[in-house]
Amino acid sequence: QQQVKQSPQSLIVQKGGISIINCAYENTAFDYFPWYQQFPGKGPALLIAIRPDVSEKKEGRFTISFNKSAKQFSLHIMDSQPGDSATYFCAAGNDMRFGAGTRLTVKP
């Protein structure tokens, strides 16, 4: 029962580059789309979230782009830093189904 599909599974980016992670969902009733960041040995923490009434939300270096017709949303990390190296999860749904996660490595 995979309601949220996330890609890529892993991503390596040079410092200063742009990291892009994508998610696709199935249920058009979903109305809240958060991204979580998880460091090893820790629980995920909310990074940024969007509702379907807007197509883009930006917080600092992090931007969510939302395409309602395509049922897709993506996370863009501008000027990626080594400290951004973590696993990122998208989520959706009333009881929060999560994507499989993307392990991001930012090389110095």
Next chain:
Amino acid sequence: DGGITQSPKYLFRKEGQNVTLSCEQNLNHDAMYWYRQDPGQGLRLIYYSQIVNDFQKGDIAEGYSVSREKKESFPLTVTSAQKNPTAFYLCASSIAGGSNQPQHFGDGTRLSIL
């Protein structure tokens, strides 16, 4: 500071043994969740509770049980019926169940089989 406390951080289970993972929150949140995390599989929902004395099965509830007798507590029991219990278990809470609510996570319990 408000937050979610999971204990213990590491837990070892013998074959045929039930073990209970603790999750306590002081955020005054109504909804609480349990997830299992395996490498490469993300977070899978085990059980969730939107209100005291009520809970629902998630996608992988077999071999697990929960209780919600108090608002701040949502313990998870991994029973001997769970044949592959080795995983990282995460507890979360949100202000209310349903969508539009961010989840707050604890720092997890890592369960291993002896």
